[in-house]
Amino acid sequence: MFEGLPREYDVIVVGTGMVESILAAACARNGKTVLHIDTNEYYGAEWASFSLNGLIEWTQMQENPKIDIDPQDDNEKILPIGNPLNVFRNVELKWNIEKTNEQTTTTENESTKPITLDVLEKQSRKFNIDLTPKLYYASGGLIDLLVQSNVGKYCEFKLVSRLLFERNGQIDNVPSSRADIFNSNDISLIDKRLLMKVIMNCSSMAVEDLNEEHDIPFIEYLKKQKLNDTLCHLIINSISMVDYNASTKEGIIKAKRYLDSIGRYGNSPFLYPLYGNGEMCQCFCRLCAVFGGFYFLRFPLAGFTIDSLNNQCTGIVSTTGERFRAKDMVICNNSFLELISSNKNVIHRTVLFTNKSIQSSEKEEVTYLRLSAQNKTGIHIIEVGFGPGCAPDGFFLLYIFQESSSENTDEIIEQLLRLTGDNFTRDNILGQLTFDQVDTMSTSSSSSTLSKLIVTHGPDGSIDHDSAVEAARNLFYEIYSNREEFLARAPDPEDIIIEGTDNTDETNNTDETSTTNTATDDTLATKTSTDTEAL
């Protein structure tokens, strides 16, 4: 099984989630040898996207049998892994449609037959369902990283074309750009001016400009600018996207992030990846592979090898007893460590399979609706369909989750149905997946007692990836200290000189398979002139 796979690396990364994948790419980019594994047969771990059949399979996931490995000598200890799928609890998939249509009379009109599950399953591959749906701020951490590192060339995005909020018991478009405000018929002239003023202030304010005047709660600050209740709600809920008790500082910084992102790629601040969020992890893994990283999915992992003399993690061991050494570090997602079982913080996630958009439109839209109120945390609702390649034509996925779960899922769906009225009813909901995802960000990494084992966390309940990118960056500098560059831009083909000729032949290999990827032939192993042997 492990033929041809080297047994020693600079870094071993366990788990193909977002933080791990960014780290693996960053290490490989700087010339480190990397082994990147996952016990799943797919990339992405908690951030993965599935076809419909893949998702159904995932809901029926099995327990991995635990295998005890004996230490090979007195100096070695083995730290066994837990089941990483234990981050998911209470997984339930319910369908409101029949499995199949028994009568298939040819005289009946195809379009009036009620949809059945087998029809959806036949189009399974047209679905790309996110376990962790997220949006990307156009000027945010992840997009900047994709652009800076040139990993962006591996992926495509759609603009989140429709931003909605709740106004007077109905769903309405969020006016956030000058054009939106100009064209709106629902805001009075004076209110337009006041709103524009606040927006432009937030945009142009720098962090240094914030002073004692801004120590009041954000809602008070907005009222001081003479905004009415609706506009305050608009800004708090849909532009800053903070809770009602947020500070002015937080409100302005977040508003600025939103406003700075508008116009970079279009009239909306958010992007959504084609084929779902799982693609992102794969893009970073691809970069890692291009720079020589080795990949092994469905790796039969038993645990970690520890040098008991100095309590240092030395590598990993498979269920068959094969050992793989890591010279610098083992990076591992904390879902593999058994300590998460005691964790109480969870994110409730819901995926609704629907046959109608929550608000009809002439064209394909990617929609984001945020609901909030006084004393309630924000509820994120994302709708994707055929446009970004996440569902077959005519079907939609409706993702619902909260920053910190306080509302009951059924109540949230009720609230949504009240807002959509006749446009979208319970009949349009064909199926419902609910599950709880342990919020591993709040887990204290108590295995820091072990050196050379870096623990990463999974996703949080926010709408964006900034915390994951920050975590990856910070962990990278922790390992390699600030002397190394974090995901430098890969050189453009024109700038590569092959020795002996002064031409610009491209010799990079961007193939990636889901099992071992040997990097012996034709790798673009570039060492920049600033690279130093840091360790």
Add this chain to the structure above:
Amino acid sequence: MPVHGQVKIRTSAEQKAARERERAEKLQLYLTEYESILNNRQLTDLFALLKQTENTLINHPDCFTLWNIRREVILKLDNDKQKEYLQKELQITQLCLKSNVKSYSCWNQRQWCLKQLKENFDLNLYQNELQLCQKFLEIDERNFHCWAYRYYLLEHLCPSSSSDIETFYDNELTFLRSTIGNNLSNYSAWHYRSKYLDKLLDHNPIRRSNLLLKEWELVLNAVYTDCSDQAAWFYLRWLLFKQLGVESITETEHIKPLEELDEIESENKWCMLALCQLWKEKKINDDKRRNYLERLANHIDTDRAAFYRDQI
């Protein structure tokens, strides 16, 4: 880990040197081609000359002389060939526009082609051209060359029958409204809006008060949304003084909303100036007017102090 070949990356100094080399080569090539064309100008092989100039222009679309030569050549051709080559010319200018969408000579050449083809007026051709304009406007909605060309086309596409004309103008005004809706700083769009509003009002004076009312609402919306955008203010002044006329300006409808805006945005020079001009015409608020003009001259817009003082 084994690595094939030694791969080196050019440093930024090397990159710069490589770029310089490239540019020098390009320049040399251009000069050679240009000289060759001038030498061949009087020769009889017209098609070769066309080919030569085409090759050069695609990389360097802004060379007036070369376009001139092409015009010379095309006019020398006989009628059938001429028509064919005029059509081709449109394609060639399109290619050239790709490298510079704001090339004066390319747009000029297109117009010249259409003028030459005027006797064979082809509706399809003009519609196609209009679509092309649309595309270019999508790339850059403020490309004034494209706007000018568009209006040249519309002049010729304008229907002759009376009822059709009105719809035609209305459609154009709707198009302009949506363009302004996308970006209210689009000066070209406001400018052409004024032209078409004029035409529509001339054609059908009955709709005057209704149209002007709507127009006032539009421009008021614009200055409230973005009080620092000059395009809207210029249009507002044109609408009030040139279109509506001083007699029709009322205090409640026109002056009061601007005064309210002024209260919220007290240092906005555009608003203050507009108010000063209105108060002057209506002979009211003279003291306040002087005060504003002083403030504009001395504090707010000192670059134009003399302009403001002149008005006192």
